[in-house]
Amino acid sequence: MRARPEFFLLKKQRDSRVFNHVFLSILVVFSLGPVVVLAMNSVKSNSELGLNPLGFPQEIRLENFGNAWERGEFERTSKNSVIYVVGTVAAELVLGGLAAYSLARKNPPGANIVMIYLLVASTVPIWLYLVPLFFLWRQLGLLNTYHGLILIYTALNAPFSIFLLRSYLIGLPVELEDAARVDGANELQVLLRIIVPLSWPGFLTVGLVVGLAIWSEFQVALIFVHKPEMFPITTSYFKFTDRFGRDWAMTSAGAFMMIAPVLVLFLALQRRFVEGLTEGGIKF
Amino acid sequence: MAGKSSTRSEGQFAVGSDVPGKRKGRRREYWTRYRIMRYVLVPWLFLIPILALHAFVVVFPAAQGVFYSFTDWRGIGEAEYIGLRNFEEMIFEDQSYHDALWRNIQWMLFFVTVPFAFALFGSSLLAKVRRGAMFYRTALFMPFILPSIVTATIWRYLYNPRFGLPTLVGYEKALLGQSDTALWSIAFADNWHFWGFLMVLFLTAMQGIPPVLYDAAKVDGANRWQEFWHVTLPGIRPVVLFMLMMVMIWAFLVFDYIFILTGGGPAGATEVLGIDIYKNAFQRFEAGYAAAQGISISIFAGLIVTAFAFLRKRGWEI
Numbered sequence: 001m002r003a004r005p006e007f008f009l010l011k012k013q014r015d016s017r018v019f020n021h022v023f024l025s026i027l028v029v030f031s032l033g034p035v036v037v038l039a040m041n042s043v044k045s046n047s048e049l050g051l052n053p054l055g056f057p058q059e060i061r062l063e064n065f066g067n068a069w070e071r072g073e074f075e076r077t078s079k080n081s082v083i084y085v086v087g088t089v090a091a092e093l094v095l096g097g098l099a100a101y102s103l104a105r106k107n108p109p110g111a112n113i114v115m116i117y118l119l120v121a122s123t124v125p126i127w128l129y130l131v132p133l134f135f136l137w138r139q140l141g142l143l144n145t146y147h148g149l150i151l152i153y154t155a156l157n158a159p160f161s162i163f164l165l166r167s168y169l170i171g172l173p174v175e176l177e178d179a180a181r182v183d184g185a186n187e188l189q190v191l192l193r194i195i196v197p198l199s200w201p202g203f204l205t206v207g208l209v210v211g212l213a214i215w216s217e218f219q220v221a222l223i224f225v226h227k228p229e230m231f232p233i234t235t236s237y238f239k240f241t242d243r244f245g246r247d248w249a250m251t252s253a254g255a256f257m258m259i260a261p262v263l264v265l266f267l268a269l270q271r272r273f274v275e276g277l278t279e280g281g282i283k284f
Numbered sequence: 285m286a287g288k289s290s291t292r293s294e295g296q297f298a299v300g301s302d303v304p305g306k307r308k309g310r311r312r313e314y315w316t317r318y319r320i321m322r323y324v325l326v327p328w329l330f331l332i333p334i335l336a337l338h339a340f341v342v343v344f345p346a347a348q349g350v351f352y353s354f355t356d357w358r359g360i361g362e363a364e365y366i367g368l369r370n371f372e373e374m375i376f377e378d379q380s381y382h383d384a385l386w387r388n389i390q391w392m393l394f395f396v397t398v399p400f401a402f403a404l405f406g407s408s409l410l411a412k413v414r415r416g417a418m419f420y421r422t423a424l425f426m427p428f429i430l431p432s433i434v435t436a437t438i439w440r441y442l443y444n445p446r447f448g449l450p451t452l453v454g455y456e457k458a459l460l461g462q463s464d465t466a467l468w469s470i471a472f473a474d475n476w477h478f479w480g481f482l483m484v485l486f487l488t489a490m491q492g493i494p495p496v497l498y499d500a501a502k503v504d505g506a507n508r509w510q511e512f513w514h515v516t517l518p519g520i521r522p523v524v525l526f527m528l529m530m531v532m533i534w535a536f537l538v539f540d541y542i543f544i545l546t547g548g549g550p551a552g553a554t555e556v557l558g559i560d561i562y563k564n565a566f567q568r569f570e571a572g573y574a575a576a577q578g579i580s581i582s583i584f585a586g587l588i589v590t591a592f593a594f595l596r597k598r599g600w601e602i
Contacts, residue, residue, distance in 0.1 A: 027405075027409075037441070096334055123585070132349040274425055
């Protein structure tokens with residue numbers, strides 16, 4: 001009985017659907033095309049790449065990845081980046097989570113001022129404090145250290161994380177917490193046993209968005225990390241393309257290795273990424 | 285705020301309204317040490333670590349920056365007070381600052397038009413589509429999650445004069461290597477990365493427009509363009525205006541793409557404020573002057589916010 005909805009459409013409406021799909025497909029080619037070219041180049045040889053720069057590869061050669069991994073020192077730099085990402089996300093979830101819980105549930109005197117502070121802070125141009133911050137960090141010996149960069153990243157992502165976690169926590173029912181308190185739970189137990197298990201999707205979203213931001217971050221890392229052995233994957237890749245820029249196949253393979261984990265995570269959890277980046281985040 | 289509900293339930297025996305004369309006494313009684321702990325100290329204990337960290341990373345250096353902007357500080361050693369000298373130099377003498385500022389304004393003009401056109405076009409198409417909507421949204425949003433260094437690498441390749449995209453149409457000059465095309469080429473690469481984000485924001489806003497409005501437009505015989513102009517655009521206006529404001533502010537901060545793709549070249553043709561400050565602070569060690577330039581960017585951002593706040597007061601719905 002149920003016919004496909006298209007069956008009832010007037011000819012004019014069907015035409016308009018075709019129109020939409022045609023132009024959306026063109027936009028998709030525009031968005032995905034460059035990434036597809038990168039992926040294809042990463043498996044070409046350099047001689048093939050010269051003859052066939054934008055087309056499909058004739059044969060698939062995987063040695064570019066090995067070469068890039070070796071010469072780009074991806075083993076060390078991806079490890080560094082993982083440390084920066086995990087450190088920042090952990091600090092953000094713990095410290096930001098505490099602050100968000102306090103703002104959402106405790107509403108202490110001055111909470112409104114904190115909210116306004118965070119709102120203003122999140123729009124302050126980075127160039128206002130970046131230069132003095134560099135010299136402050138140098139004075140404190142925090143340049144070229146894991147914790148030095150993690151501290152900056154945690155602070156810069158704090159307004160976003162607190163806003164998003166707070167709005168998530170506000171949406172949770174209070175009754176469960178009250179019930180736990182009646183049963184004699186203290187504040188920490190309420191937080192760890194009730195709030196965290198219930199609000200993990202919010203924490204996951206914040207973790208993903210902040211993690212992605214740190215994995216991709218370039219500007220702060222460029223300024224605060226100069227020692228090659230402390231480089232995150234982004235600035236080390238920049239130096240790598242500086243040295244091997246002519247070797248398009250190998251540098252493409254390197255770039256592809258950098259984005260492969262991001263793409264997999266994005267495709268698996270894309271709703272969370274999109275929500276987190278668009279709702280909480282007036283950022284980037 | 286919704287958070288109040290929890291404290292209310294416990295605070296119901298708070299300020300007694302029963303006996304007027306005893307009010308003060310009751311209130312003092314209410315703020316027992318236990319209650320201060322529970323409703324003031326503990327919540328603030330939760331807030332303080334991250335606020336202190338943020339203040340130390342952002343507010344303290346920002347204040348230092350204001351101080352150093354009145355000095356000839358070189359990053360090390362003593363800073364000598366020179367009054368408004370840095371600002372005078374910036375406004376009246378420094379040609380590279382003026383050129384950089386003009387490039388930021390060009391960048392801004394590009395970003396308040398091109399990505400918005402892409403995003404409005406894409407989202408109004410996508411809002412009408414059911415089948416494959418998720419695929420389209422994911423695909424069009426995907427460039428936004430790529431690191432700037434990867435986006436830049438991809439486009440450096442695509443702009444290559446020997447075998448890049450321009451060669452397909454017989455153009456064999458280096459887009460990134462010429463003064464008149466470099467800035468726009470970088471802006472277009474950044475736009476490729478950015479517009480999908482705007483599109484998803486607009487799409488979410490469009491889903492909030494009541495469908496009756498579209499039905500009414502259809503009854504009135506509106507065509508595609510009229511429908512967009514009279515129903516869709518007014519419906520998402522707050523988001524569009526807010527993003528216009530943010531994009532205008534961001535246009536003064538641009539750094540990554542230009543630093544990676546040209547480093548300010550060729551011959552300074554892409555040197556924007558971010559690059560100029562970077563060079564002044566970390567290559568020429570004119571930290572005081574760089575701090576003054578950073579303050580100028582904040583002033584531009586403040587002016588933009590003020591202008592939008594003013595327009596809002598004049599009855600624009602933002």
